[in-house]
Amino acid sequence: xxxxxxxxxxxxxxxxxxxxxxxxxIKVFGIDKNRDNAIEAKRLGVIDEIASPDxxxxxxxxxxxxxxxxxxxxxxxxxxxxxxxxxxxxxxSTKVSIVNAVANHPKRRNLLLTHPIAGTEFSGPAAAxxxxxxxxxxxxxxxxxTAFKLQEKALGMFSQIGMRIRYMDPVAxxxxxxxxxxxxxxxxxxxxxxxxxKEKNERDIFDMAGSxxxxxxxxxxxxxxxxxxxxxxxxxxxxxxxxxYISNLEQFKQHLINNDFKAIYNEMQxxxxxxxxxxxxIVNA
Amino acid sequence: xxxxxxxxxxxxxxxxxxxxxxxxxIKVFGIDKNRDNAIEAKRLGVIDEIASPDxxxxxxxxxxxxxxxxxxxxxxxxxxxxxxxxxxxxxxSTKVSIVNAVANHPKRRNLLLTHPIAGTEFSGPAAAxxxxxxxxxxxxxxxxxTAFKLQEKALGMFSQIGMRIRYMDPVAxxxxxxxxxxxxxxxxxxxxxxxxxKEKNERDIFDMAGSxxxxxxxxxxxxxxxxxxxxxxxxxxxxxxxxxYISNLEQFKQHLINNDFKAIYNEMQxxxxxxxxxxxxIVNA
Numbered sequence: 417x418x419x420x421x422x423x424x425x426x427x428x429x430x431x432x433x434x435x436x437x438x439x440x441x442i443k444v445f446g447i448d449k450n451r452d453n454a455i456e457a458k459r460l461g462v463i464d465e466i467a468s469p470d471x472x473x474x475x476x477x478x479x480x481x482x483x484x485x486x487x488x489x490x491x492x493x494x495x496x497x498x499x500x501x502x503x504x505x506x507x508x509s510t511k512v513s514i515v516n517a518v519a520n521h522p523k524r525r526n527l528l529l530t531h532p533i534a535g536t537e538f539s540g541p542a543a544a545x546x547x548x549x550x551x552x553x554x555x556x557x558x559x560x561x562t563a564f565k566l567q568e569k570a571l572g573m574f575s576q577i578g579m580r581i582r583y584m585d586p587v588a589x590x591x592x593x594x595x596x597x598x599x600x601x602x603x604x605x606x607x608x609x610x611x612x613x614k615e616k617n618e619r620d621i622f623d624m625a626g627s628x629x630x631x632x633x634x635x636x637x638x639x640x641x642x643x644x645x646x647x648x649x650x651x652x653x654x655x656x657x658x659x660x661y662i663s664n665l666e667q668f669k670q671h672l673i674n675n676d677f678k679a680i681y682n683e684m685q686x687x688x689x690x691x692x693x694x695x696x697x698i699v700n701a
Numbered sequence: 702x703x704x705x706x707x708x709x710x711x712x713x714x715x716x717x718x719x720x721x722x723x724x725x726x727i728k729v730f731g732i733d734k735n736r737d738n739a740i741e742a743k744r745l746g747v748i749d750e751i752a753s754p755d756x757x758x759x760x761x762x763x764x765x766x767x768x769x770x771x772x773x774x775x776x777x778x779x780x781x782x783x784x785x786x787x788x789x790x791x792x793x794s795t796k797v798s799i800v801n802a803v804a805n806h807p808k809r810r811n812l813l814l815t816h817p818i819a820g821t822e823f824s825g826p827a828a829a830x831x832x833x834x835x836x837x838x839x840x841x842x843x844x845x846x847t848a849f850k851l852q853e854k855a856l857g858m859f860s861q862i863g864m865r866i867r868y869m870d871p872v873a874x875x876x877x878x879x880x881x882x883x884x885x886x887x888x889x890x891x892x893x894x895x896x897x898x899k900e901k902n903e904r905d906i907f908d909m910a911g912s913x914x915x916x917x918x919x920x921x922x923x924x925x926x927x928x929x930x931x932x933x934x935x936x937x938x939x940x941x942x943x944x945x946y947i948s949n950l951e952q953f954k955q956h957l958i959n960n961d962f963k964a965i966y967n968e969m970q971x972x973x974x975x976x977x978x979x980x981x982x983i984v985n986a
Binding site: 603 | 878890914
């Protein structure tokens with residue numbers, strides 16, 4: 417089976433590694449507009465061969481794992497080029513823009529829209545790791561629009577690498593993911609910014625920051641090239657979550673200013689409830 | 702050497718475990734206003750004996766590791782009760798209120814003000830773990846106001862359990878720590894709140910939340926009883942950091958509304974610089 421990975425970074429590269437590890441008959445071809453990435457991916461054994469878009473007609477499966485803005489065009493071109501039995505798997509963090517872009521493509525039934533909820537704050541071929549997806553959720557959108565045999569093939573492979581499959585409407589996906597992923601990233605980036613601006617003397621941050629700070633700003637290491645188009649495509653939902661977040665922060669600040677420490681206590685106690693929710697995530701991680 | 706730990710939770714309990722592990726001649730006595738905590742600490746081997754404040758005259762060292770509001774009074778009472786050669790080690794997350802409270806106590810020179818920058822989101826005796834402090838920083842305030850021999854004894858023990866020692870003015874401590882610790886906690890609590898409010902159906906959070914969300918809201922599991930008095934005592938600094946954080950979030954939101962994605966990209970790229978700062982923390986963690 418010949419799998420082509422377009423964008424041999426964290427997600428595409430990690431999928432390539434897991435698919436190869438669970439299927440002995442897989443050969444992975446890498447396509448990357450950045451030639452250095454492709455070369456590094458081959459050197460690291462993430463891909464077997466470097467390929468070009470002109471080779472896509474040979475693919476049994478194509479994984480498109482590039483920033484979601486570039487994805488809009490690349491998905492259309494890829495669908496144009498593949499053979500009738502190939503499945504194209506898209507793995508981006510937004511879905512509505514993509515659904516709209518591909519809606520009328522004659523090969524729409526060759527496309528499966530997925531969002532594997534997995535990742536790290538790193539990027540590029542060197543960030544690709546084994547078992548990134550084990551125990552994680554893969555959200556599938558508009559599954560009914562993909563040819564049944566192709567769904568079956570791709571979803572079987574995701575199950576094989578340890579993923580739980582969930583189905584969701586693209587509008588609901590973009591709305592919920594704004595809360596549990598996109599807002600976390602903005603919160604983290606702006607926290608990093610606030611601290612860096614204040615603490616010009618980095619030595620002070622370095623000495624005083626503990627693991628709590630590290631954990632909260634971890635996502636501020638994420639790739640701007642990946643995240644800018646996500647925020648652009650999911651702008652309305654992201655703005656809404658930001659407004660609610662800012663309003664909660666404002667309220668907390670007002671409680672402080674009013675010396676209402678009973679309210680401060682209650683805010684935190686009510687949110688402690690997140691423990692039970694997170695337990696679910698961690699158990700399944 | 703008889704060490705009394707007042708408040709046998711995460712910090713006090715973990716210090717007890719490390720001190721016992723690095724010094725064979727140490728016996729640890731636990732004092733906790735919650736009798737169940739004291740019993741559990743003994744059962745877990747965190748302390749050797751349960752004691753009461755009336756026993757404090759026998760102590761060679763007293764660690765006061767309770768919420769910073771209770772600490773103000775307990776520190777005074779403890780200094781009243783100890784013998785002249787004992788050292789009282791305070792480990793709270795704020796310093797100015799404490800410095801002011803103890804300034805005129807006749808046994809001020811028996812007190813060492815420390816802030817071990819270490820912890821987890823858990824609390825209580827069961828949260829006490831070995832090596833919590835290894836490679837972490839301990840910030841010492843007003844070191845010159847502690848008798849030299851007592852400084853030497855306590856700091857020697859902190860070095861022995863692997864801590865780096867840094868000296869800082871209490872005002873500077875409270876200002877910097879508001880950025881690198883207190884703000885992180887509020888950011889995390891409010892993120893948790895925003896998501897919980899929106900996602901009444903917890904199943905959706907559970908299924909869609911990945912390790913990024915988990916990392917960003919980890920601190921929202923922290924104890925309200927510990928954090929409320931910290932925010933109260935450091936109110937002015939915390940309000941200032943919150944204002945800057947909210948203003949950065951507002952600006953980010955405006956860039957989104959204005960479709961200024963170049964600015965969004967730049968905000969993230971500039972903050973990526975946090976990587977280098979965090980590398981320092983992690984290397985030393």
